[in-house]
Amino acid sequence: xxxxxxxxxxxxxxxxxxxxxxxxxxxxxxxxxxxxxxxxxxxxxxxxxxxxxxxxxxxxxxxxxxxxxxxxxxxxxxxxxxxxxxxxxxxxxxxxxxxxxxxxxxxxxxxxxxxxxxxxxxxxxxxxxxxxxxxxxxxxxxxxxxxxxxxxxxxxxxxxxxxxxxxxxxxxxxxxxxxxxxxxxxxxxxxxxxxxxxx
Numbered sequence: 001x002x003x004x005x006x007x008x009x010x011x012x013x014x015x016x017x018x019x020x021x022x023x024x025x026x027x028x029x030x031x032x033x034x035x036x037x038x039x040x041x042x043x044x045x046x047x048x049x050x051x052x053x054x055x056x057x058x059x060x061x062x063x064x065x066x067x068x069x070x071x072x073x074x075x076x077x078x079x080x081x082x083x084x085x086x087x088x089x090x091x092x093x094x095x096x097x098x099x100x101x102x103x104x105x106x107x108x109x110x111x112x113x114x115x116x117x118x119x120x121x122x123x124x125x126x127x128x129x130x131x132x133x134x135x136x137x138x139x140x141x142x143x144x145x146x147x148x149x150x151x152x153x154x155x156x157x158x159x160x161x162x163x164x165x166x167x168x169x170x171x172x173x174x175x176x177x178x179x180x181x182x183x184x185x186x187x188x189x190x191x192x193x194x195x196x197x198x199x
Contacts, residue, residue, distance in 0.1 A: 009168045012161050021157060021165070024148055029169035031131055031146040035069040036100035042093060042128075043072035043104045046113060050076060051106040054163045061171030070170055072104065094119050099127030105144070107134040108159055117143065133166065135159060 016022055035041045043058070045051040055074045062070035079088045097103055103123045105116070112120075112134070120143050124130050132144035141147040150162050157165075 008161075009164050012157070012165060015156065016165075019156070021155075021162075025162070025165040026169045028131070028133075028146060028148045028166055029172075031129070032070065032102065032104065032166070032170045033067065033173055034129065035102040038068040038071060039073060040069060040101040041072045041104060042075050042097065042102065042123075043106065044075040044094070044116070044119075045106045046109060046116060047077040049108055050074065051163070053160070054106060054167060057164065057167035058170065061167055065171035065173065067171065067173065091119060094123050095126075097123040097126050097128035101127075102129045102131060105130065105132045105134075105140060106163070107132065107137050107140055110135065110137065112137055112140045120144075133162065 013022060032041070041058070043051055043055050052074070055072050058070050058072050062068055073089050073093060074087065075089050075091065075093050076087070077091065079090050081088070094103065103120065105112070105120060107116075117139060120130055120140070124143060124145075129146075130144045132140050132147040132149075134140050134147065134149050136149050136151050141149060148162070148166070150157060150159055152158055
C-alpha cells in the first residue's frame with residue numbers, strides 16, 4: 001500500500017474509532033484469512049465493475065504480511081485472451097471452487113445481477129466460503145457466509161474507504177498468527193532448560 005493510501009486508512013481508522021466499523025471490518029478480515037492455501041481466494045465483481053483496486057491492495061497485504069493466501073485471483077467476466085495469465089482468469093475458475101477456498105464478491109450496485117448470484121450459489125454448493133461486500137444487497141448477503149454491507153448515505157464511510165479498511169485489516173492478523181516451527185522449538189527449549197543462571 002502506498003504512503004497516501006496508508007495515511008488515508010490511518011485517518012479513516014481515527015475517524016471511525018468510536019463507531020462499530022473497525023470491529024466489523026476486523027471480523028470480516030478474519031474470515032478472509034481463513035482461506036487455506038495460496039490461490040484459494042477468488043475475487044469477483046459485477047460484469048460492469050471489476051474490483052481492481054481491492055485486488056491490488058490485497059496483493060500488497062499478502063506480500064507485506066507474509067500471508068500468501070490473501071493474494072486474490074481476480075475472476076473476470078470477459079478476460080481478453082491476450083491478457084497476462086493472472087488477468088486472464090475467467091468464470092470457469094468458479095466451477096473449480098472447493099472447500100477451504102473463498103469466493104469474495106464485491107458489488108457496488110444495489111442488486112447483484114442474476115448470473116452472478118447463480119455462480120455464487122454454485123460455488124457455495126461445492127463447499128467454497130462466500131464473503132460479500134455490498135451496499136445493501138439482501139439477496140447477495142443471504143448467499144454469503146459472512147457479509148459486510150454499507151449504506152453510504154447513512155454512514156460516515158465510502159464504499160472505497162470500506163474496501164481499504166477490509167484489505168488493511170486482513171493483513172494484520174496480530175495474535176491469530178500461529179508461531180512457526182522455529183519459534184515453537186525455541187519456546188520448548190526455554191521451558192526444558194529452565195531459567196539460565198549467569199556467572
